[in-house]
Amino acid sequence: MQKLYFLGPKGTYSELAALRFLKILSSEYALECVSTIAKIIDLLDKNPLALGVLPIENSLEGIVRQTIDSLYVSNVKIQAQVEVKIEHCLYSKGKKEDITHIISHPQALSQCHKYILDNFDNNIDLINSNSTASAVLSILEKDKTYGAIGSIESGKNLKLNILDKNINDNKDNKTRFILASRTDLKFGQKTRTSIVFNTKNEPGALLRVLEIFNKYNLNLVYLESRPSKRVFGEYNFFVDINKGIEKIEKPLEEIKNICNYYKFLGSYSIL
Numbered sequence: 001m002q003k004l005y006f007l008g009p010k011g012t013y014s015e016l017a018a019l020r021f022l023k024i025l026s027s028e029y030a031l032e033c034v035s036t037i038a039k040i041i042d043l044l045d046k047n048p049l050a051l052g053v054l055p056i057e058n059s060l061e062g063i064v065r066q067t068i069d070s071l072y073v074s075n076v077k078i079q080a081q082v083e084v085k086i087e088h089c090l091y092s093k094g095k096k097e098d099i100t101h102i103i104s105h106p107q108a109l110s111q112c113h114k115y116i117l118d119n120f121d122n123n124i125d126l127i128n129s130n131s132t133a134s135a136v137l138s139i140l141e142k143d144k145t146y147g148a149i150g151s152i153e154s155g156k157n158l159k160l161n162i163l164d165k166n167i168n169d170n171k172d173n174k175t176r177f178i179l180a181s182r183t184d185l186k187f188g189q190k191t192r193t194s195i196v197f198n199t200k201n202e203p204g205a206l207l208r209v210l211e212i213f214n215k216y217n218l219n220l221v222y223l224e225s226r227p228s229k230r231v232f233g234e235y236n237f238f239v240d241i242n243k244g245i246e247k248i249e250k251p252l253e254e255i256k257n258i259c260n261y262y263k264f265l266g267s268y269s270i271l
Contacts, residue, residue, distance in 0.1 A: 001030045005040045006053040008033020011133035011154030013084050017177035018053045020082045024187065024271060025051075035130055041070040041180075048182040052076070057176040058086070060169075061107045063224050068238050071180070071265055072196055072226075078178045078266030079185045081192065086173040088112055090163045091136050091155050094144025101125040101142075103135040104149035112149055114169040136160070178268075187269040190244030192221070194265035197255060198228055198236045206237070209255055216251040218243065228261075236261070 004022065007014035010033060018031055029051060034040045040052040055064045071078075088108055092099055102109070102116065106128050109116070116124060129135035132150035139146045140158065147163070155162060179185075199205035213220060222240035241248060245267035256262040 001028055003032050003043070003047070003050045004029035004053065005032050005034045005043055005050065007037060007040065007055065007131050008035060009131070009133045009137060011136065011151060011156065012131045013086060013151055013175060014053050014055060014131070014177065015133075016151070016153065017055075017082055017084050017175075020084070020271070021051070021053060021080065021179050024080075025185075035134075037064075037066040038070055041074045041076060044076045044180060044182060045074050050181065051079070051185075052180045054178050054180055055175050056081075056178050057222070058107055058111070059172070059174045061110050063222075063238070064107070065226065067178075068196075068224070068226060069229075072236060072263065076180045076182050077184065077264075078194055078268050079181050080179040080187045080268050081270045082177055082179075083174045084177060086111065086168060086175055087152065087166045088132070088149050088168045089152055089155065089165050090147055090149055090167055091139065091158075091160045092144060092147040092163055093139065093142070093160060095161075096147075096163050098144045099124070099147040100145045101127055102147045102149060103127040103129050103138055105129055105132050105135065108132050108135075108149045111168045111170070111173060115164075115167045119164075178266075180266075187271065189269060190246070190267045191242065191270055193241045193243060193245050193248060193252075193267040194239065195241070195252065195255075195263065196236050196238050196265060197259040197262045198234060199259055201234065208258055209237075212251050212254050212258075213241075216248070218248060218251060238265075 133154040136150035
């Protein structure tokens with residue numbers, strides 16, 4: 001049985017997204033948690049039949065940089081997308097007034113920034129973790145001065161106190177998760193396409209690319225710049241377009257012809 005990798009341990013929002021994808025996959029896959037996004041991408045590059053679930057954008061904190069940076073250098077493509085509602089909880093062995101350290105994924109800490117300011121001293125120690133679920137697991141080995149922020153799923157069957165529920169500052173908090181693979185999958189109509197490119201380092205270079213999108217009346221639902229990591233001062237532009245590849249092949253070919261670098265990241269369904 002082939003693998004479906006997700007960012008672990010069990011109880012992460014990535015696992016919730018993986019379970020959503022499992023329901024619509026035509027073949028059976030065995031779920032396996034992986035410690036980092038980079039490791040998931042590496043496993044997918046080595047196994048063309050495996051699938052991986054990756055967080056790519058949060059409605060409050062924006063793009064997940066580890067994901068887009070990894071996609072840029074890999075051979076995998078985006079196959080589908082789902083949105084998962086984010087509802088964070090605060091866990092600890094003790095009471096809220098005992099806590100002097102809070103552990104979680106950097107995005108979760110940021111998404112609960114106001115809650116932390118309103119409920120703890122300014123000198124509260126914020127500690128980054130690879131995932132919300134690993135943060136919750138880690139405080140099993142800590143004393144009551146440690147708290148963790150994670151999903152309701154991440155604390156199941158653990159002897160921890162849930163001190164507060166739904167603590168994210170914005171209650172309409174969602175994360176986009178993508179299903180990635182080297183092998184193309186079919187999930188019905190493709191309604192979004194993702195690409196990455198960089199332009200010549202000269203005035204008006206990016207404008208010329210944007211004019212092509214305008215000429216074909218294409219709506220960019222996302223545009224993000226990231227350092228290329230090849231030349232200082234050179235940037236890659238990640239773009240999401242709200243049309244499937246079959247409707248935009250001509251404009252993408254024009255864009256490819258005027259860019260220093262161009263890569264197709266996938267055309268996919270939003271499930």
